[in-house]
Amino acid sequence: EAGVAQSPRYKIIEKRQSVAFWCNPISGHATLYWYQQILGQGPKLLIQFQNNGVVDDSQLPKDRFSAERLKGVDSTLKIQPAKLEDSAVYLCASSLDRTDSYEQYFGPGTRLTVT
Amino acid sequence: AQSVTQLDSHVSVSEGTPVLLRCNYSSSYSPSLFWYVQHPNKGLQLLLKYTSAATLVKGINGFEAEFKKSETSFHLTKPSAHMSDAAEYFCVVSRRDVNNDMRFGAGTRLTVKP
Numbered sequence: 001e002a003g004v005a006q007s008p009r010y011k012i013i014e015k016r017q018s019v020a021f022w023c024n025p026i027s028g029h030a031t032l033y034w035y036q037q038i039l040g041q042g043p044k045l046l047i048q049f050q051n052n053g054v055v056d057d058s059q060l061p062k063d064r065f066s067a068e069r070l071k072g073v074d075s076t077l078k079i080q081p082a083k084l085e086d087s088a089v090y091l092c093a094s095s096l097d098r099t100d101s102y103e104q105y106f107g108p109g110t111r112l113t114v115t
Numbered sequence: 116a117q118s119v120t121q122l123d124s125h126v127s128v129s130e131g132t133p134v135l136l137r138c139n140y141s142s143s144y145s146p147s148l149f150w151y152v153q154h155p156n157k158g159l160q161l162l163l164k165y166t167s168a169a170t171l172v173k174g175i176n177g178f179e180a181e182f183k184k185s186e187t188s189f190h191l192t193k194p195s196a197h198m199s200d201a202a203e204y205f206c207v208v209s210r211r212d213v214n215n216d217m218r219f220g221a222g223t224r225l226t227v228k229p
Binding site: 003004040041042043044045048056091093100101103104105106107108109 | 147156157158159160161164166205207209210211216217219220221222
């Protein structure tokens with residue numbers, strides 16, 4: 001079974017630039033998550049999708065971050081404009097369904113450096 | 116609301132000796148608790164989870180954890196450390212049977228000395 005795919009793996013941008021990350025979840029997984037992991041901290045949930053609808057985006061900085069999951073499969077996370085404090089690893093995860101009865105499977109992450 | 120506190124940011128053990136990684140949780144609801152491991156440049160992997168059945172949970176690679184409600188703890192143990200266990204470990208809490216809103220601890224880095 002193929003795992004969660006993310007691209008790019010690394011990205012370096014200057015502050016105020018824009019950046020986008022892509023995630024392809026495990027086939028058949030209805031729920032998709034984006035996490036932000038700042039160095040030295042645990043992952044923090046940014047947004048959760050159930051199929052192509054948003055379930056929880058309470059911790060997403062909506063003035064600069066946006067995410068979409070068209071057709072309920074792939075997802076993109078965008079930052080515009082980026083700030084220095086956005087430097088982090090952005091993790092995508094997917095699960096069969098939305099309760100914690102279903103294991104979340106994580107991708108390798110995208111490491112973003114904002115200079 | 117729920118949260119976890121990992122009591123040690125770094126634990127160092129010798130190969131073949133026991134491992135203890137400590138985690139305390141706080142939850143207003145019946146919690147589910149997890150331990151994840153993160154090896155360098157690899158994705159997070161689930162070690163084990165507690166969701167209301169047996170309080171002693173066995174996971175992969177010889178790890179286990181015991182849910183102690185009276186102490187609000189969910190410590191991770193392994194009888195004998197292996198070099199390949201060196202990694203970052205995260206304790207996670209979520210509200211059982213609701214949106215999978217997992218709250219991660221800050222992590223414990225495990226070093227295994229030869």
